Amino acid sequence: MAKIDDYNFAGKKAIVRVDFNVPLDENGKVTDDTRIRGALPTLKKILADGGSLILMSHMGKPKGKVNPKFSLSQIREDVAKALGTDVKFVPDCANADEAVAELKPGEVLLLENLRFYPEEEGKPVGIDKEDPGYDAAKKEMKERQKKFAQKLASYADVYVNDAFGTAHRKHASTAVIADYFKPEDKMLGYLMEKEVKAVDNILKDIKRPFTAIMGGSKVSTKIGIIENLMDKVDNLILCGGMTYTFAKAQGGKIGDSIVENDKLDLALDIIKKAKEKGVNLILGTDCVAGDAFSNDCNTMVCLSNDIPDGWEGLDAGPETRKAFAEAIRPSKTILWNGPAGVFEFDNFTAGSRAIAEAIVEATKNGAFSLVGGGDSVACVNKFGLADSVSYVSTGGGALLEAIEGKVLPGVAAVKEA
Numbered sequence: 310m311a312k313i314d315d316y317n318f319a320g321k322k323a324i325v326r327v328d329f330n331v332p333l334d335e336n337g338k339v340t341d342d343t344r345i346r347g348a349l350p351t352l353k354k355i356l357a358d359g360g361s362l363i364l365m366s367h368m369g370k371p372k373g374k375v376n377p378k379f380s381l382s383q384i385r386e387d388v389a390k391a392l393g394t395d396v397k398f399v400p401d402c403a404n405a406d407e408a409v410a411e412l413k414p415g416e417v418l419l420l421e422n423l424r425f426y427p428e429e430e431g432k433p434v435g436i437d438k439e440d441p442g443y444d445a446a447k448k449e450m451k452e453r454q455k456k457f458a459q460k461l462a463s464y465a466d467v468y469v470n471d472a473f474g475t476a477h478r479k480h481a482s483t484a485v486i487a488d489y490f491k492p493e494d495k496m497l498g499y500l501m502e503k504e505v506k507a508v509d510n511i512l513k514d515i516k517r518p519f520t521a522i523m524g525g526s527k528v529s530t531k532i533g534i535i536e537n538l539m540d541k542v543d544n545l546i547l548c549g550g551m552t553y554t555f556a557k558a559q560g561g562k563i564g565d566s567i568v569e570n571d572k573l574d575l576a577l578d579i580i581k582k583a584k585e586k587g588v589n590l591i592l593g594t595d596c597v598a599g600d601a602f603s604n605d606c607n608t609m610v611c612l613s614n615d616i617p618d619g620w621e622g623l624d625a626g627p628e629t630r631k632a633f634a635e636a637i638r639p640s641k642t643i644l645w646n647g648p649a650g651v652f653e654f655d656n657f658t659a660g661s662r663a664i665a666e667a668i669v670e671a672t673k674n675g676a677f678s679l680v681g682g683g684d685s686v687a688c689v690n691k692f693g694l695a696d697s698v699s700y701v702s703t704g705g706g707a708l709l710e711a712i713e714g715k716v717l718p719g720v721a722a723v724k725e726a
């Protein structure tokens with residue numbers, strides 16, 4: 310694998326997998342350009358060296374079909390503005406030979422959404438896993454995926470993967486394409502390098518106490534990482550919607566709060582494992598409950614395990630916020646994924662804000678703090694605290710899988726000779 314800092318892109322055509330899956334409003338205008346800005350160091354280095362750029366990305370889930378709603382043409386101007394140079398656009402990513410041939414050093418070409426082709430994801434279309442022909446269809450699609458990746462590779466002299474957000478997927482543009490480049494002509498971009506280093510800090514260079522804060526709506530989507538962290542952390546804070554699955558599992562009354570009834574045993578198992586491993590498991594004891602799922606519902610503070618019918622827990626209560634902050638403040642390694650309440654509603658941000666502020670304080674006192682996953686990133690952005698933590702990851706699923714200890718296909722593909 311080459312290193313981007315050591316590579317001279319002069320006169321080379323570089324195909325770069327970026328994550329330009331940015332949110333758009335109903336008029337197709339970009340509402341948050343964080344992901345575009347995240348790729349800039351890599352893109353600017355290539356242009357400054359005298360290389361040319363072929364940018365490829367997915368947007369949304371068009372499921373292998375052309376869908377103007379997910380067209381990357383909508384973000385062309387934003388990319389041009391961010392780069393400070395004109396950006397050409399090719400409306401079919403698998404038919405870009407002409408545009409590529411005309412590309413001169415310093416020029417930029419943006420390919421249309423890779424996921425307009427089912428080959429990008431490599432999943433057979435129109436057939437269920439249970440259907441008899443599924444295995445054959447899968448094999449055929451894998452062959453088509455290789456051809457698609459080879460086509461993309463044929464545009465360029467060098468491949469750079471800077472899309473951490475999709476690094477946990479073995480897609481044509483994130484992994485398979487790397488097979489068609491020599492080891493010295495494929496590499497991670499700056500953003501990917503930073504993300505991989507941040508994960509290493511959390512997994513390999515742990516300064517104690519290590520506190521992980523896992524929030525969000527459900528236990529089921531976070532269980533892999535919770536189990537993995539149990540072997541590493543000193544404090545494990547579980548908050549957000551999963552609070553009520555734990556409260557119910559222990560015999561509590563949770564009113565109309567969000568709950569996963571099929572995960573009650575799992576919750577008890579997590580409590581047991583934490584005890585066995587000597588992990589300080591901190592769950593919310595009180596909450597701010599609302600009488601409807603809306604910002605302006607009536608609210609009251611009550612115990613998380615004694616919520617009346619007609620009410621639902623929507624944020625961490627004052628005692629809980631205090632307990633969370635007390636565990637976080639003296640920590641030296643901190644990982645935060647998932648909000649402590651329905652932070653999208655301004656009246657239910659206090660729990661997430663208390664966590665964010667305690668993390669900022671710990672960071673000032675020398676802790677390494679990593680905030681990752683779309684919603685916790687939205688939280689720190691909302692509170693204006695993104696610059697006051699050590700690292701804000703652009704990856705949701707990719708970050709969680711990396712921290713679970715899984716090898717990310719997008720990283721492995723360029724590392725392998």
Ligand code: AMP
Nearest residue numbers: 525526527549550567622623647650651
């Ligand atoms: P996740 O995608 O699992 O990380 O969950 C993030 C979502 O969890 C956010 O949209 C929050 O609004 C939501 N959330 C957090 N706390 C609660 C809660 N107590 N009840 C319902 N949703 C919640």
